[in-house]
Amino acid sequence: MKIIVPMAGRGSRLRPHTLTVPKPLVPVAGKPIVHRLVGDIAKVLREPIEEVAFILGDPAFFGDDVVVSLKSLAEGLGAKASIYRQDEPLGTGHAIMSAKASLSGPAVIAYADTLIRAEFNLDKDADSVIWVKQVDKPEAFGVVKLNDNNEIVELVEKPQEFVSDLAVIGIYYFKDVGVLKEELQYVLDNNVINGGEYQINDGIKRMMAKGKKFVTGQVDEWMDCGNKNVTVETNQRMLGFLEKDGENLVSDSIRKNNANIIGPCFIAENVVLKNTTVGPYVSIGRGTVIENSTVKNSLIQSDSIIKNANLDNAMIGNHVKYDGNFETISIGDYSVLE
Structure with missing residues (x-):
């Protein structure tokens, strides 16, 4: 085949x-x-x-x-x-x-x-x-x-x-x-x-x-x-299926400091969560740092830095720096919002 x-x-x-x-x-x-x-x-x-x-x-x-x-x-x-x-x-x-x-x-x-x-x-x-x-x-x-x-x-x-x-x-x-x-x-x-x-x-x-x-x-x-909205929805649905399948979605190498994870979430290796609540239905790529934030129903890719955020229905690319209070956003790779 x-x-x-x-x-x-x-x-x-x-x-x-x-x-x-x-x-x-x-x-x-x-x-x-x-x-x-x-x-x-x-x-x-x-x-x-x-x-x-x-x-x-x-x-x-x-x-x-x-x-x-x-x-x-x-x-x-x-x-x-x-x-x-x-x-x-x-x-x-x-x-x-x-x-x-x-x-x-x-x-x-x-x-x-x-x-x-x-x-x-x-x-x-x-x-x-x-x-x-x-x-x-x-x-x-x-x-x-x-x-x-x-x-x-x-x-x-x-x-x-x-x-x-x-x-x-x-x-x-x-x-x-x-x-x-x-x-x-x-x-x-x-x-x-x-x-x-x-x-x-x-x-x-x-x-x-x-x-x-x-x-x-x-x-x-x-x-x-x-598009962005249906991709975020697909991420949500897929996380639900993977959780039912019994897949391990959270890397053992993540670092948490006063952080809470509400599943299902995918969290890749070397992610840092500080004073943050993540989930449900969030995917985070490797090496991303999230501080002083609340994130749900969102997709964040690799090597980004997110601070002071309240995110819902968000999609953020790779190598992004974001600091702010916006909610429904769509940010591509290498963007900086400070």
């Missing part, structure tokens, strides 16, 4: 936190988004992963440190890491075809801006499984249309009239991803464009038209990391 991860986007909706760090590498509950996503998919598949192919953007932004991190992720699963570049932002189908050399055999394609919790058996008799989640407002999503046999017969983008309430979450299994490659090659060769881009859906629709069997795989939880 292979996992194909298109992640060439700059994550503009999550700025300023993605000005120096690609969105898939922004930590949530102590681990980069893409690391959590790939690890959770591997658990769902419950079989050896032979290769993880990552599709990156501009090397000036997705540099050597990103490549090292991704290779470590793949190797941790016992898999080969393949690195590809999408030179231009020409759509989801174009991104997948940037990894053309890896598009053979059974594979999962997963876009690295979402997290899941799921437990189910993969239907390997189908030509493809599209992961979906039941939603309250399907008109805001791309949804699947099913026939009487619960097979997917159509993909409908933001339907104005009810089609179904099963939203496509951006994770797909293909029994032979080489079939998708052939159809996407047709899309590229014949300049089939929707929304100004080459889309994975156009390749999938061609597969459907040739009688390929598509079924749904439903997830229990679908968590977005598209």
